[in-house]
Amino acid sequence: MIRFTTLGLAAALALGHFATGASAAEEGGGHGAAPTRQSWSFAGPFGKFDQAQLQRGFQVFREVCSNCHSARNLTFRNLAEEGGPRFSEAQVKTLAAEYKIQDGPDDQGKMFERAGRPADRFPWNYPNAEAAKATLGALPPDLSVMAKARSYSRGFPMFLLDAVIQYQEHGVDYIYALLNGYSNPKDVNHNDYFPGGKIGMAKPLSDGQVEYTDGTPKTVPQYARDVASFLMWMAEPKLEERKQTGFKVMVFLIIFAGLLYFTKKKVWADAH
Numbered sequence: 261m262i263r264f265t266t267l268g269l270a271a272a273l274a275l276g277h278f279a280t281g282a283s284a285a286e287e288g289g290g291h292g293a294a295p296t297r298q299s300w301s302f303a304g305p306f307g308k309f310d311q312a313q314l315q316r317g318f319q320v321f322r323e324v325c326s327n328c329h330s331a332r333n334l335t336f337r338n339l340a341e342e343g344g345p346r347f348s349e350a351q352v353k354t355l356a357a358e359y360k361i362q363d364g365p366d367d368q369g370k371m372f373e374r375a376g377r378p379a380d381r382f383p384w385n386y387p388n389a390e391a392a393k394a395t396l397g398a399l400p401p402d403l404s405v406m407a408k409a410r411s412y413s414r415g416f417p418m419f420l421l422d423a424v425i426q427y428q429e430h431g432v433d434y435i436y437a438l439l440n441g442y443s444n445p446k447d448v449n450h451n452d453y454f455p456g457g458k459i460g461m462a463k464p465l466s467d468g469q470v471e472y473t474d475g476t477p478k479t480v481p482q483y484a485r486d487v488a489s490f491l492m493w494m495a496e497p498k499l500e501e502r503k504q505t506g507f508k509v510m511v512f513l514i515i516f517a518g519l520l521y522f523t524k525k526k527v528w529a530d531a532h
Contacts, residue, residue: 291455292412292441292451292452292453292454292455292456292457293437293441293452293453294412294414295412295433295434295436295437295438295453296433296437297427297429297433298429298432298433298436298485300429300432300489300492301313301489302429302489302492302493302499302500303427303428303429304426305426305503305506305507306503306507307499307500307503308343308500309343309344309489309492309493309499309500310489311344311345311346312474313485313486313489313490314344314345314346314486314489314490314493315345315346315347316472316474316476316486316490317345317486317487317488317489317490317491317493318339318345318490319470319472319486320465320470320483320486320487320490321403321487321490321491323469323470324464324465324469324470324487325403325464325487326382326384326385327385328385328392328396328400329384329400329401329402329403330382330384330400330402330403330404331381331382331402331403331404331494332381332402332404333381333404333405333494334381334382334404334494335378335379335380335381335382336352336355336356336376336377336378336379336380336382337352337378337379338497339351339352339355340352340378341497342500342501343493343497343498343499343500343501344493344497345490345493349378352378353377353378355376356375356376356377356378356380357375357376357377358376359375359376359380359383360373360374360375360376360383361373361374361375361376361377361380361383398460403491403494404494404495405494405495406431406435406491406495407431407432407435407488407491407492407494407495407496408431408495408496409431409495410430410431410434410435411430411431411434412430412433412434414430429492431492431495432488432489432491432492434453435484435487435488435491436484436485436488437452437453438451438453438454438459439464439465439480439483439484439487439488440480440481440484441453441454442463448462448463449461449462465480465483465484466480467479467480469483470483
């Protein structure tokens with residue numbers, strides 16, 4: 261579904277290894293520390309995304325993550341849709357126009373570059389996977405659905421309880437914990453939450469790295485929370501619509517069950 265200073269290669273590689281989490285868990289042995297359950301505005305049956313947080317999260321994504329990562333499902337116009345960051349149409353047009361998009365072929369059969377449009381997908385910094393591998397040493401994973409693809413086990417009996425309490429934020433909690441899990445300054449690849457304690461990415465975030473203009477603290481925990489929320493929205497952009505629909509369906513079923521009950525009583529009132 262979805263799409264500011266160029267940073268060093270280490271920062272770019274950092275977020276680039278999210279996708280190696282599952283295989284590392286199988287090959288590296290051991291388990292990382294269990295992430296702490298966080299409080300999110302979009303959690304629960306009536307949860308909604310924080311629009312300002314999504315806008316900050318997009319800023320972190322654009323300035324840090326997108327230096328290496330693609331977001332194949334994200335188009336610029338998605339950023340103006342209901343339930344998302346809700347940038348204005350003018351802001352989206354201006355943002356899209358800052359990028360050069362390869363298009364074509366033209367009348368002469370040649371590819372050409374043009375200014376981006378709202379309907380374009382958020383562009384990747386690399387022309388193809390081979391170019392990314394050659395530059396970075398590994399293929400950075402696409403982040404479109406990362407918040408839904410990554411998770412962790414809470415063990416028995418919590419995994420049974422999760423269905424009852426409607427805890428569905430395992431992935432975003434894991435991403436937040438991972439981004440805050442670099443506890444050893446002498447080892448940039450040590451991470452408390454990655455299986456085996458070693459991760460192939462250096463610490464991607466540092467205090468003051470991204471300039472917020474709304475007075476929000478410019479700290480690693482805040483950056484991590486904002487970009488994790490944005491990745492959650494990118495992975496499930498219709499989350500609010502789904503929850504609203506689910507609530508309406510439940511109300512309908514309750515009313516329908518009540519009607520069936522009273523109809524039954526009426527029909528069988530005179531039966532002996």
